[in-house]
Amino acid sequence: MKLIYAPTSPFVRKVMMLLHETGQLDEVEIQQVATTPLSTADDAKAANPLGKIPALVRDDGPTLYDSRVICEYLNDRGDGGLYAGGWDSKIMEATADGIMDAAVSATYEVRIRPEDKQWDGWVTAQMGKVQDACAALNARWISHLKGPFDIGHIAVGCALSYVDFRHPDSNWRHSNEALADWFAEFESRPSMQATKPPAA
Ligand SMILES: N[C@@H](CCC(=O)N[C@@H](CS)C(=O)NCC(=O)O)C(=O)O
Known part of the structure; x- marks a missing residue:
């Protein structure tokens, strides 16, 4: 492969x-x-x-x-068992992927679009989606994140790390203390450490 x-x-x-x-x-x-x-x-x-x-x-x-x-x-x-949480695991993955979609779109706006065509309103709207999704994770999904490791953990870890990587001023931790605490611990997981993106 x-x-x-x-x-x-x-x-x-x-x-x-x-x-x-x-x-x-x-x-x-x-x-x-x-x-x-x-x-x-x-x-x-x-x-x-x-x-x-x-x-x-x-x-x-x-x-x-x-x-x-x-x-x-x-x-x-690989018989990973990472979807054992059923629809909950998949909703978490979809939410995290949505954070990535929005954050990547905001990244493209500032890194790829010619400067004279860039639109702050687009970036603000995309980062608003990131904030809303983080608030939803914080309000509803912390118990899942504290439960058995699954695809939701992987996806949320990658999404939050990407936001920090490309949008360090996003302030997603504000009002999302439980999510921030979970992520602080999750970041030390060996698979997170081994897959860190290079310096921006
Ligand atoms: N839904 C896709 C999204 C993949 C995606 O957007 N990848 C970006 C890189 S982060 C890409 O390939 N961008 C190039 C393009 O959009 O042509 C997935 O989950 O794999």
């Missing part, structure tokens, strides 16, 4: 964490690419018609893409 990969993508990081946690890291070749919506890497485009990463090229079946699909496949393959 070959993973189309970039070290700063929070979606790729979900897959990498799952590989660490389920002991499958050695079974995947890592193919690093630099890809953006405006300049798609050839390997990303060849693996996924949408040109997005992660994508998992398999020897025994079609290439998989979208981190949720890849994570569920690798969980089955």
